[in-house]
Structures are given as C-alpha cells and as structure tokens.
Amino acid sequence: MPLKSNSSYIAACKIFTTDGWITLTSVYIPPTVKRKEIITSLTHLIRTSTATDQEQIICCGDFNGRSTQWGDEKTNANGLQVEEMLEANQLVPVNHGKHPTFSAVRSGVLHKSIVDLTCVSPNLLAQSHDWKVRADSSTTSDHYAITFELSVKYKFTAFDSTKVFKQIxxxxxxxxxxxxxxxxxxxxxxxxxxxxxxxxxxxxxxxxxxxxIRKSQKQMSRKCFWKNSTIVALDRRINALRRSISVCSNSERRDSLRKRLTELRSEVSSHIKEAKLKSWRDYTKQLDASKTWDPVNKWLKNSSVIQSQCLTDSENKFLSAADSGMLLLNTFFLMIRNITIVLNIL
Known part of the structure; x- marks a missing residue:
C-alpha cells in the first residue's frame, strides 16, 4: 500500500506480513542542499505511519553521511546529522562490515565511503540478518547494490497465549x-x-x-496499569540507544551515547515513580471513603495505640492517632477532604 510523502526525495509504502504492517521507506538525501527539509519530511512520515501501528519500520537509502557508527572510517557533519535523526526516530542501522557502499573516481582521485544505510526499528532488529554489499553485482550507479533478509515468521510470545499447562x-x-x-x-x-x-x-x-501437570512458562502477562505512553516511548529510546552503543566503534561517540543512556534511565525512573503514584491515587479516588478509610480513622481515634504505630510528618515527627487517621484520608482522597498536612506515605 503506497504512502503519500511531501518530498520527491522519499518513496514509502506499507507491507502486510504475518507479524503485522511494516512501513518501508526509501530516501535520497543530497550532500548539501535540502538536507534539513528532507530529514524533516522523513521524520514526519515515520511518526505519522507509526502513530497507530506497532512501529515496524525499514528505512533504506543514500543518506550522504559518513559515521563510524555504521562502519565508515570517519564521521563528518552530515553523519552526525543522520545519527541524530536515527536516534530521534528510534531507528538502528543494520549495516555490517566496513566494505564501502559508494566508490567513484573523480578528478583522478578514488573516493570511497559508507553512505548507504539500511535501518530498522528495534522490534525488527532480531529479524534482520545477512546484510551484504554486493560488490560483484553490475549497476549503472557509483553505489553498490545492497541486500539483506528479514524473517517475518510469526512466533507466539507471552502476550499471545493463555496456555497454562504443558501438553505432555x-x-x-x-x-x-x-x-x-x-x-x-x-x-x-x-x-x-x-x-x-x-x-x-x-x-x-x-x-x-x-x-x-507442569506449568507452561508462556502465560499471559498482567496488564501494567500505571505504564503510560511517555514511559513506553522512553523505553524504546533506551533500547535503541543500547543497540547503537553495541555497534558503535568510535570510542568518543560511544561515551556520548552511554552518557545519554544514563540520562534517559534516570528520566524514565522519575516518570515511573510519578506514574505509580498517580495510578494509585486514581484508584483510591474511586473507592468509597466511608467504607474504606473511615473505619481506619475511627480505630485510630478511639483506640489506644503506641507511638510507633502512628504516621510521621515531613520532619519525621510522630503524629497523634487522630492526626494519623486524618492524614490517611487527606492523602488518599484529595478531592473530598481538606488537606491539612502534605505527606507522601506510599
């Protein structure tokens, strides 16, 4: 199924497989002119086509950018620009080896480089293999032909089956x-x-x-109610960065990627903490306060409890039994109680 692109330098289509839809794009980015415009168009196309699908993408083409990340002997400004584009779109090059993809004699000088890339989304990386530069093939271009294989055989995962017992x-x-x-x-x-x-x-x-009967290890996983789209996107960026680090041969670039990976992990940890807190509070707001927490409040008010059983405030000072009971209500039922003390007791 063809996809519409707002750039004449990009051709794209969707292919249906047993693993779902795959977005296939072919792009040519000139060495100098229109680079930013074409990269913007490519980014828009990828993000639009993956808004509702499972983000299975194959992006191939002549990017006119050199980088040690995909096997070239050096990295230039165009290569850094392409690296940033790939990271932003969570694409991983599957180029293998150091054989040049471009070779031409100009003004009596032989020019060789690796500027042709085959990139896939992280969920297709394990299925992509046997990437080769066909130097022995005959073409009318100064770029060599490139082939690679993609396995699309359907496999059951933990999310696909409710099978509990092994059939022995x-x-x-x-x-x-x-x-x-x-x-x-x-x-x-x-x-x-x-x-x-x-x-x-x-x-x-x-x-x-x-x-x-022995249990099957592949059972349906429980839904993670607190995991939101931001955390999912950060997880994918982390996975893409880890794969980029594994194939990067330039030490300086690898150190930069590792630093960014550390920052992303810290960011996702913060988002997870906030998401869990929000999910728990959203759940407790749905509960009936009179049936759930009022008995706890009455118990704390009317029973003789020791100090160590009470809650503490933000300065780690023990509250009275009555204040502990009110704190429970004020913390978990923010919409129906007046907050007197702010404390996260989760």
Missing part, C-alpha cells in the same frame, strides 16, 4: 487417573445446587492439574 501425554495420564478419583468423590457427595456442584468439579480439576 504422561502428565495427562496421571491427571486422568487422579481426577477420576476426585470427581467420583464429588459425584457421590450429598445433593446440592448446580452452582455448588460446578464449583466443586472445577476445584477438583484445577487442583489435580496443579499437582500433576
């Missing part, structure tokens, strides 16, 4: 023998309602399976 014949025979005895005992029990009988049958089967 021996285990299932043990299950059948023991379950038969348990279910017979349930059947011989005193007559009861259909609901109770169904619950007993279910419990007997589940207990037998837990005892006789």
């Amino acid at each position: 014949p021996k285990s299932w025979r043990n299950f059948e023998n023991i379950a038969t005895q348990k279910l017979d005992s349930v059947h011989r029990a005193r007559e009861c309602s259909v609901e109770i009988l169904a619950a007993r049958y279910t419990r007997a089967a589940t207990e037998t399976a837990d005892y006789t």
Whole structure:
C-alpha cells in the first residue's frame, strides 16, 4: 500500500506480513542542499505511519553521511546529522562490515565511503540478518547494490497465549487417573445446587492439574496499569540507544551515547515513580471513603495505640492517632477532604 510523502526525495509504502504492517521507506538525501527539509519530511512520515501501528519500520537509502557508527572510517557533519535523526526516530542501522557502499573516481582521485544505510526499528532488529554489499553485482550507479533478509515468521510470545499447562501425554495420564478419583468423590457427595456442584468439579480439576501437570512458562502477562505512553516511548529510546552503543566503534561517540543512556534511565525512573503514584491515587479516588478509610480513622481515634504505630510528618515527627487517621484520608482522597498536612506515605 503506497504512502503519500511531501518530498520527491522519499518513496514509502506499507507491507502486510504475518507479524503485522511494516512501513518501508526509501530516501535520497543530497550532500548539501535540502538536507534539513528532507530529514524533516522523513521524520514526519515515520511518526505519522507509526502513530497507530506497532512501529515496524525499514528505512533504506543514500543518506550522504559518513559515521563510524555504521562502519565508515570517519564521521563528518552530515553523519552526525543522520545519527541524530536515527536516534530521534528510534531507528538502528543494520549495516555490517566496513566494505564501502559508494566508490567513484573523480578528478583522478578514488573516493570511497559508507553512505548507504539500511535501518530498522528495534522490534525488527532480531529479524534482520545477512546484510551484504554486493560488490560483484553490475549497476549503472557509483553505489553498490545492497541486500539483506528479514524473517517475518510469526512466533507466539507471552502476550499471545493463555496456555497454562504443558501438553505432555504422561502428565495427562496421571491427571486422568487422579481426577477420576476426585470427581467420583464429588459425584457421590450429598445433593446440592448446580452452582455448588460446578464449583466443586472445577476445584477438583484445577487442583489435580496443579499437582500433576507442569506449568507452561508462556502465560499471559498482567496488564501494567500505571505504564503510560511517555514511559513506553522512553523505553524504546533506551533500547535503541543500547543497540547503537553495541555497534558503535568510535570510542568518543560511544561515551556520548552511554552518557545519554544514563540520562534517559534516570528520566524514565522519575516518570515511573510519578506514574505509580498517580495510578494509585486514581484508584483510591474511586473507592468509597466511608467504607474504606473511615473505619481506619475511627480505630485510630478511639483506640489506644503506641507511638510507633502512628504516621510521621515531613520532619519525621510522630503524629497523634487522630492526626494519623486524618492524614490517611487527606492523602488518599484529595478531592473530598481538606488537606491539612502534605505527606507522601506510599
């Protein structure tokens, strides 16, 4: 499916595979003119096409930028510009080796460089392999042909299956023998309602399976309610940076990437802390204060409690039982109580 681009230097389309949609782009960025304009258009196209999909991207082309990050012997200003663009769009070069992708004789001088890149999103990196410069192929250009392979075979993950038990014949025979005895005992029990009988049958089967059959490691993961789009985006940037560091051969550039990685990790830790606090408070706001915290408040007010069981304020001074009870209400029910003391007790 073709995609519309606002630059004549970019061609793009979407390809449907068993792993979902993949955005494929081909770009030419001249050495001098229109570089910023084309990079802006490419960034807009990538972000627009991945706004609703799983961000599976392949970006190929002549970027006219040299960098040791993708195997060139040096890094120039254009290369740094391309590096920044790739990091901003979470793309990782899959170029392998140091064979030049461009070779031409100009004014009697042989020029060689690696300016042609094949970049993929982090979720396609493990599926991309066998990247090669075809120096023996015949082309009408001063750039060599490039090939690489992408595996798109569908694989089950922890999020794809609710399978709990392994299907081992021996285990299932043990299950059948023991379950038969348990279910017979349930059947011989005193007559009861259909609901109770169904619950007993279910419990007997589940207990037998837990005892006789090995569990599968691939079970559906629980939803992370506090994880927001900002944290997801930061995690992807961290993964992209880690891969960039692993393939970067320039020590100075690698140190710069590691410094940025440390900053991003600190930033994501801060966002996680805030997201967890917000998620918990949003949950407690939905609770009925009179049924949940008022009994705790009454207990603290009317019971004789020792000081160590009370809460502390921002100066680590113990509060009275009454103030501790009010603090619980004021902290967890910010919308319906007047805040008298500000303290994060999570």
